[in-house]
Amino acid sequence: MRRHDQAPPAQAGCLPSGLRAKAGRIHARPDAVLAIARELTDAGADWQLQAYGHAMHAFTFEGANNPQAGILYHPVAARRAEAALRTFLAQVLGDTTPGT
Numbered sequence: 001m002r003r004h005d006q007a008p009p010a011q012a013g014c015l016p017s018g019l020r021a022k023a024g025r026i027h028a029r030p031d032a033v034l035a036i037a038r039e040l041t042d043a044g045a046d047w048q049l050q051a052y053g054h055a056m057h058a059f060t061f062e063g064a065n066n067p068q069a070g071i072l073y074h075p076v077a078a079r080r081a082e083a084a085l086r087t088f089l090a091q092v093l094g095d096t097t098p099g100t
Contacts (some may be wrong), residue, residue: 050084052077 033051040047055077058064064073 048088050081052080 024094033049037047039050049050052059052074054062055074056067056072058071059074060081062073062078064071066072
């Protein structure tokens, strides 16, 4: 099984031109940011990307505790990611708060 950090770089042109999907990505690996940014921009997507310093894989999962494998819960990054996700969903879906 190949680890996520060993994945090959994105190939140019793999997304269709004029992509109309809205895309949000919560990310903890700065080395992959440029590749996905170029790919989404080249495809014309409306996108945003959140990156969290010092966060490893599974940083939102409280039970993650294997830093040697690059997996570790990070409570500050987890709170920030949840806030970013809620904001993104509100922008894309509109206010879905019950009773409003």
